[in-house]
Amino acid sequence: MHNKQIWRLIPLLEASGNMQMAIDHWLLEKHLSGQHPPSLRFYTWSPVAISLGYHQHKYPQHWQNLTWQGQKVDLVRRPTGGRAVLHQGDLTYAVVTSGLSGNRIEAYQKICEFLIQGWRQLGIDLHYGSAGRGYIHNPNCFGTTTGADLITKDGYKLIGSAQLRRGKAILQHGSMRLQPDVELFAEVFGSESFSCLQIPQNLSMEKIIAVLLTTASDCFDMQFSVQPLSEDEWQAILALSQPTE
Template identity: 35%
Template sequence: MQDSWRLITTWGTTPEFNMGLDEALLLEGDQPTLRLYTWSPDALSLGWFQKTSEVSGIGSASSTVRRLTGGGAIHHEGELTFSLCCPQTHPLYRGPVGPSYARIHGAVILALRQIGLPARLRGEGSLTSDDPASGMCFHHSTPLDVEWNGRKGVGSAQRRKGGRVLHHGSIKVTSTPLEGNIATFEQATESHTAQSFAPLLLDHMRQHLGLRLVPGVPSPEERERAAELGARYTTDEWVHQR
């Protein structure tokens, strides 16, 4: 039996909206939701526990936010961002954190392979893209990260709160000066943008994860809550809290 998820797709939405809606879904979402989105303007997002002093590129993007999820900083430009939000007891997220990444990344890897990228989980060892001093997510790898050609190409992080989970993922289409030497779509056999890759990713989320995706939009209440929560994401008080 397939598992029904709401699918919300928004292209070129603001950092405040993107982060505010994800938080609204984490705090109050009443149905499992998968989001696909891109950012306009581009933004640098810090991991929840990162100190601003640990990120060498701070101030280099059009906007800066602090995510609720952990891990390193990401420059959200030239990428397809996805988020999943559901109860922690959902089969995708039940149990230890590690296997939940393996499940989601399994679907992502199949979609990347479809466009000719030799994507796989990193496993043991290190990547040529590793450069932890930058503070960037794509310059720090773990065994469960997705890589191709020896470089990290997907950034992921989770927040678990009140029995619910928010999973963020960033798939790099192109690199940016803040994220040099990482895996992108430039090595793919097919040319793709974030928008043109999205249907492939969704196909594999359906097939590999058994999700029944029902296109939808945020409810008026979710929009209102997202606006209220999102407004603080770009404030100095929020960004520089650590």
Template identity: 45%
Template sequence: MRISCYNPLLKSEGDMQIWRLIDLGINTAFENMAIDEALLEAHVLGLTPPTLRFYEWYPAALSIGYAQSSLDVDRNKCLHLGIDVVRRATGGKAVLHQGELTYSVVSSSRFGLKGSVKETYRMLSEAIALGLRSLGVPASLEPGTLRSGPQTACFAAATPADLVCGGRKLVGSAQVRRGDSVLQHGSIPLDQDPRLLKLILPDAPPPNNLGEFLGRTPSREEIKEALIEGFKQCLGVEIIPCSLLPCEEELARRANRFSRLLG
């Protein structure tokens, strides 16, 4: 079946580039990963402009990197606890999605997201850092000194472009490329249950919940607004709320079949 759709946002106004904001709220792990893959595929096909998306997960889920062995996680324990297990399109290690906010970004070099994986990762991390700093979180892109180990868990180690605060990793992000197009998504722990994290990922450090750095837990909406402003200011773009296009909904339905498969 041929996928096609018309998106008027592909033509930006004047010098200001327009991005979409997609916020579909809470979805299952399989729906969330399928939607991210659909956003990337539609952008690769030239059907959509850059997109910033926010989402949450229900039920709680564990996502693993595309090249990570499924043997790294105890799927029977996850099943017993009612936690879905899903494979991401991006690399990296396992992430528990509970008590957190997830962001994803889809863009490409033709819209200004140019450079190596490290360079584009840093560019997007700087936008997130700007948003978090506006909330009062002293986030930086310097690698922290984190507990070593087998690194089954994403938050067990930081790279030079990861966001940290006081040597603790704040955001766990991963990226994948298709041609000149980029999908980057990441987890921002807010009020994650440390006992559940320890049960599922024994080698993971305690969750670095955002409220610990502020003395309060900001609302999801407050965090989203801060991150949106960070992207707007850092990248010089306008961001407007939108819905998924019909072609993306169709692509997501197709991708949903595959995000359930673990090998």
């Protein structure tokens, strides 16, 4: 038996988008500097938010005034690329690791393997999307699919991911659309043709996470050490989470 690499698992966390992005960014920086093992975490966004890709500076004016269930929809900038993602009724994963060989797409696919295997066990077959011509002009990350996206055989995009590389370290995070509010998606992206995948009712977030943790430990050949963020770590992360413009 070889000694499996130990990854840190940070328990499911609900927080604002700025805070979640600061945590992901902090995990990447700490891992890059050799002070932190690879890590995996799952989280949700509260309040509901639209996350903008790092380089995405054009977006519809009305996004600044959206509300959902009486609360303002947050606009948050991600440290990763890609286009806008609406975070409502979704579950986000984040992987921070290093030492993956290959180009950007190969790294994506190595990381996405645990998602494909996990969702297959949950009864949903996923495969990679392909970049169509509409990609560049579509501000909506879920409106088009690229090789970084995981879609069902009917073309429903379940998971959209984005990546940031720093040296040998990679942060990849992605949104899994579990119970999207069709009206809110239409209000944000103006897409009347929004199709919704019926996630089986018995699939709780806890069950999804449990299955994905099992496939992650297989795919990355590692085992988890569960460690919530400490008080000191929260202080360091808070310093990073200054609101965006």
